[in-house]
Amino acid sequence: MTAPLPLTPPPGARAHTLRTGRGDFAVVDHPVAAGVEPRGAALLLPGFTGSKEDFHLLHEPLAARGYRTVAVDGRGQFESEGPPDDESAYLQSELARDVLAQAEALRALLGDGVPLHLLGHSLGGQIARAAVLRDHSPFRSLTLMASGPARISVSQQQRVKLLHDALAVMSMGRVWEAIRAMGPPEEVGGPARGLGGQDHLRRRWLGHKPAQLLATGRQLCTEPDRVGDLAAVPLPYHVLSGERDDTWPLPLLDDMAVRLDARRTVVAGAEHSPNVDRPLPTAEALADFWDTV
Template identity: 50%
Template sequence: MSKPRSLDLPARTRAYRLRTPRQEFAVLDSRPDGQPRGTVLLVPGYTGSKEDFLALLDPLADAGYRAVAVDGRGQFESPGPRWPAGYTPRALGGDVLAQAAALGDGPVHLVGHSFGGFVARSAARLDPSAFRSLTLLASGPGRVAPEQRTKIRLLQAALPVLPASWVWSVTQWLDGRDPAFVPDPPEIVAFLGRRWFSTQPAQLIATGRQLRIEPDRTEGLAKLPLPLHVAYGDGEMVWSLSELAHMARSTGARHTVIRGADHSPNVSHPQELTAALTEFWAGVTAGSGAA
């Protein structure tokens, strides 16, 4: 999961519920001081939330972009069904289309982090005309690496039969046994707990299953009529660096590797990521002739 390092809301950011015909979604909406150069929709990953993009909102606004981070259905502060069948790729992709339309800015730049990349590409397949570009951030072509599949399988098995508090305690204990573990500040620990207990277990079960079994979608990505960007840190561990690089080459995508970053460049390297994103978007704008 991504862990925000601060929960402070940037001055130009507003938290509210975005109304769509499908349901309401909790969002963080950051706007630049002048006329936006474009609008960006940020989709979080597995066990994540809109707060995963907090560090990115101000840099994007400084660069002239309206940036909107969203909790998907069943994630943290957005409601969602209590059964796994409510979280199909088509349903989640349809939600993103509804969110993009509700923002009222025409086609948006779409960024999906980790599992959010799966959701974003589902939305792009359903209706590519809703988007100006697609960025897959630390998001691979198919199922996650074996170690990650094992962790998710254990989580899937535990959630239906054990109290959520027990599962949370075990995950925290396992994290603490990692040699690279660094304790989080108390306010971040409290936030992570609130997010865990607010997220629908069915969402975690269904989306975890997709992360374990998703086939390689490289061929389909290459056929999308959208400018594509593949970005990740050189310390990425959820997907192998080789398969991410192969996906970028095979799809003709713009390819960014952020030095010193791991699975969450949006948290650890927001300035570097913003520079890569805005350079990509500037090229998209120049190529299309659009404002």
């Protein structure tokens, strides 16, 4: 049986390999729209079980506002390589170093003087935070999208445990079939809702390395509160979410924004993935923030 094709990048975007000092990473790269004055660029990090395709609906509206956007599959996510069994490769510190290497490679492509903004969705936000705490100098700002101050909610921890238990005894393919039999994948510890239909979601799931899922799932369940450390870093911050989020309840995100002296955006009609649920107002909120910094 022929594998389904990956979700096609949006018009004007290019899927390619970003070569860095820490390896190669699959990206979707969208330039600034023709005739629009360039205002900067943004590196976009996906969440747990997610991929670069989760940002497809943001590229065009952000390009129209003057921003080049580069969405990346992290190490062991979908189309980026990583060891299947070695969880040490996916320690948060290692993933943070990957982000800094990606930023360095982008800087070489962008040239001097182009502001580079960092955005992380969910797990990607906590990896972005770790990168900024290690070295904030490559970035002009940090946006935490549906990404909270510490570990995920108890209900989400239970879903991650279900996934871990299944991965301990089954192949990725069998886990996918089990998830599908139990209900919507995002409700039973499987891949988050995304674009491209079930064929694409299955292909993306099978592209993930089991060790990546195990290591990052454990991180989500044990992450300490590092907001105080982040607040000491001299960057502008933006905390953006939907109006409902089961992974980190909104009061936690509201409080985190206060502690960071961050801009706070709540996207009406969106849940844990405002980039998918309400991409146009999400893109407008992002560009409005980046314009101010």
